[in-house]
Amino acid sequence: LGYLPGLDGTPNPHPESLRHLFAAAQNLALSGLEFPISSVVPSFDGQAVRTVGVEQDMLEEMRRAGFALIADYGSILNHDIAHLQYYLRRAAQAGARTIRATLSHVLCGDRRGIDGGWKAYMGELIGRLQEVLPIAEDLGLTLAVENHQDVTSSDLWLLFIGSGESSAFGVTLDTGNPLAVGEDPVEFVRRIAPLVRHLHLKDYTLHFAPEGYRLVRCAAGEGVIDFHSIFDAVRGNGHSILPAIEIAAQATRTVPILEPTWWLEYPPDHYRHLLPALRLLWEKGHPHDVSYSSAWERGSASEEIVEEEREIVERSAAYFANIEHSLYTLPVVPVVGD
Numbered sequence: 001l002g003y004l005p006g007l008d009g010t011p012n013p014h015p016e017s018l019r020h021l022f023a024a025a026q027n028l029a030l031s032g033l034e035f036p037i038s039s040v041v042p043s044f045d046g047q048a049v050r051t052v053g054v055e056q057d058m059l060e061e062m063r064r065a066g067f068a069l070i071a072d073y074g075s076i077l078n079h080d081i082a083h084l085q086y087y088l089r090r091a092a093q094a095g096a097r098t099i100r101a102t103l104s105h106v107l108c109g110d111r112r113g114i115d116g117g118w119k120a121y122m123g124e125l126i127g128r129l130q131e132v133l134p135i136a137e138d139l140g141l142t143l144a145v146e147n148h149q150d151v152t153s154s155d156l157w158l159l160f161i162g163s164g165e166s167s168a169f170g171v172t173l174d175t176g177n178p179l180a181v182g183e184d185p186v187e188f189v190r191r192i193a194p195l196v197r198h199l200h201l202k203d204y205t206l207h208f209a210p211e212g213y214r215l216v217r218c219a220a221g222e223g224v225i226d227f228h229s230i231f232d233a234v235r236g237n238g239h240s241i242l243p244a245i246e247i248a249a250q251a252t253r254t255v256p257i258l259e260p261t262w263w264l265e266y267p268p269d270h271y272r273h274l275l276p277a278l279r280l281l282w283e284k285g286h287p288h289d290v291s292y293s294s295a296w297e298r299g300s301a302s303e304e305i306v307e308e309e310r311e312i313v314e315r316s317a318a319y320f321a322n323i324e325h326s327l328y329t330l331p332v333v334p335v336v337g338d
Contacts, residue, residue, distance in 0.1 A: 002306045004250060004296065012302035018054055022062065024310075028317045032068030034244050037094050038087070059094055068242050070198065071096040075104055076145070077124060081131050088132070092139045098198050098242075099136070099143050100172045103159075106150035108215075108255045109181040111265035118265040122158065129163035136168035144170035144198040149180035149253065152270065153191040160195055170197025170239070175225050176204045176248060179215055180255055181266075184276030186229045196234045199243035201227065201320065206285040207292060212257035213281050216292045217248035219312045221319035224284045228323070245316050247309060250296035 002015035018035055025033055037054050062069060071091035076084060091099055103125055104114070111118045129143075136143045147156065160169050173196045178188035189196065203223035207214040220227065234241060256262050257274070286292075295308040 002302055004305065006302060006305070007296055007299045010302075012306070014302075016306075019058055022058060022067070024313075025067070026065070028314065029321070030245075030317065031066070032070065032242055032244075033062065034070040034072060034100065036072040036074075037091055037096075054094075063095060069094060069096045070098045070100060070242065070244065073099055073101040075102045076128050076132070076143075077104075081128065084128075084132050085135055088136055088139055088141055088143075092141055097141060098170070099141055100146055100198055101143060102146050102148040102150075104148070104150045106148075107180070108149060108253050110256065110262060111150070112261060114265065122155065122162075125159060126162035129159060129166075129169065133163055133166040133168045137166060141168060142170040142197045143168055144172040146172040146200070147174050147177045147181075147188075149174075149177045152181050152266070152273070153178070153183060153188045154267070154270075156192050156195060169195070171195040172198040172200060173230075173234070174200040174202055174246070175227065175230055176202040176215065176223075179204065179206070179213075179224075179277060179280075180253060182255070182257055182270070182274045182277055184273070184280055186226050186233065187273065187276050189230050189233045193233045193237050196237060197239050197241065199230075199234070199241060200246040201243050201316070202246040202248050203227075203316075204248060205292070206281050207290060208281070208285050208288040209254055210288065211259055212255045212262075213285060214292075215248070215253040215255065217250065217252075217294055217312070219247075219315035219319065220245065222315070224280055227320075245313065245320065247312050247316065250294045250305070252292065252294075252297065 001017075001021060002012040005011045018033070021035070022033060025031075035054065059069070071087075071094065073084065073087055088099060104121065106114065114121050129145075133143060145151075145156075145159065147153075151159075156171055163169060171192055173189055173192070175185050175189070178185045201220055203218050203220045203225045204215040205218050205223045207216055216223075263270070295305045300308075
């Protein structure tokens with residue numbers, strides 16, 4: 001939609017509205033939208049970005065068109081509990097049944113900047129979930145927390161169990177992000193399949209790097225993610241899942257698994273999950289000197305950045321439209337955000 005400033009910080013003077021995304025989704029024969037119902041959207045670094053907020057009449061148009069709404073929230077610890085409670089109620093009024101939320105601002109699995117350490121942070125997350133999940137239950141909502149390049153498959157089970165195994169707890173599985181914590185995406189989803197309530201269908205190409213490896217954005221089907229196996233893993237988990245097409249961030253992510261201190265905030269046995277991810281890297285990884293960059297990383301003008309994004313979305317939608325119907329029967333929706 002063009003809300004990301006250029007590499008030099010220059011804002012796009014003509015960002016699009018959510019109506020533009022709605023029209024694009026209809027043209028691509030998709031069946032829903034995922035976006036924040038607030039006009040203030042959290043960015044990756046925790047800063048707030050002001051957008052053109054959702055209009056009530058557009059929500060009505062979505063309902064008439066049979067479009068599903070999945071509401072995005074930032075990190076559940078970004079604000080006090082009252083803010084999240086208010087957002088849940090507003091989302092329910094808007095017609096959402098699934099709320100996607102993040103758990104931290106960690107990227108590339110790098111937990112070294114968490115004050116007090118990851119274990120204590122997990123305790124804070126569990127406390128917040130214990131406070132808010134009963135409200136979500138009463139509203140008939142699922143709070144689906146995302147593996148946003150920060151949590152492992154084991155962490156997600158700890159959050160579910162620690163917060164009381166609520167029926168309102170779920171996971172938004174980002175298919176590319178297990179690689180950011182040194183886990184293979186298919187193995188990751190197999191471990192947490194019963195918890196998955198929402199999917200972000202995102203692909204990456206892998207590149208060797210001196211620090212470990214890099215995750216580079218691409219259209220679905222053009223990277224390393226085995227979507228067929230992921231669909232197989234979540235099919236029949238007892239939940240109705242409306243998967244979403246997501247395009248990775250403009251900035252390349254480098255996962256520094258070769259830096260010993262990167263591992264300090266992980267349990268000692270976490271390395272056992274790394275081998276399948278390394279096999280994927282060795283099988284499909286590009287050499288470290290192969291060029292890669294997004295239009296944003298090249299310092300292109302806003303128009304070129306938006307055009308590149310549009311083309312990647314369209315290629316991704318075409319990829320999923322061409323997957324055999326027997327593999328997965330649910331339609332997909334585009335994501336505003338990551």
